[in-house]
Amino acid sequence: MAHDSPAKERIIDAANRLFYAEGIRAVSVDAIAEKAGLTKKTLYYHFKSKDDLIEAYLESRDQPNLALYQKWFEEAGGSVADKVEAIFLKVADAARHPKWKGCGFLRTAAELANMPGHPAMKVGADHKKKFEQWLSERFQDAGFASHAQLARHVVLLMDGAFSTVLVHRDPDYIEAAGAAARSLVNSAGK
The missing domain is CATH 1.10.10.60 (Homeodomain-like)
Known part of the structure; x- marks a missing residue:
């Protein structure tokens, strides 16, 4: 901007x-x-149009959100699995704030589900792919053979956690997803 x-x-x-x-x-x-x-x-x-503004809204959230995940990962101690879990734990902490409303990308996608060609849908999909690619690179750097598949599985856990916490309003679900991600990374072959 x-x-x-x-x-x-x-x-x-x-x-x-x-x-x-x-x-x-x-x-x-x-x-x-x-x-x-x-x-x-x-x-x-x-x-x-309002559609252009919705697209700009998501674009404005892209890099700050990715930078925050990267920061949480880098600041965490321990193994790669510990660092991945740390991202989930930080999201769970954020979810405890009264103004937290979940993932803006997923919420927008839900509101635009009947408009798959909307420009904001592409921004949201690109954001999710960037996070997945970044995770894949971290796993590759750590020597994981199936780094892309592992990253996809962790992204599924993250997005599932975002969705579930919106339903139950309980950040413990995000922590549980983080523990599952940690376990998944620990059990992945290098």
């Missing part, structure tokens, strides 16, 4: 806060313009 205008950044920031807190369908363009302190005309100057 370094090349964006201050107005565009305010719009994306407002969309980020409102879409994440309330959902993309529940939030109007008027509400985003008001939250950004701008006119609807200014919003439409920067985004030709």
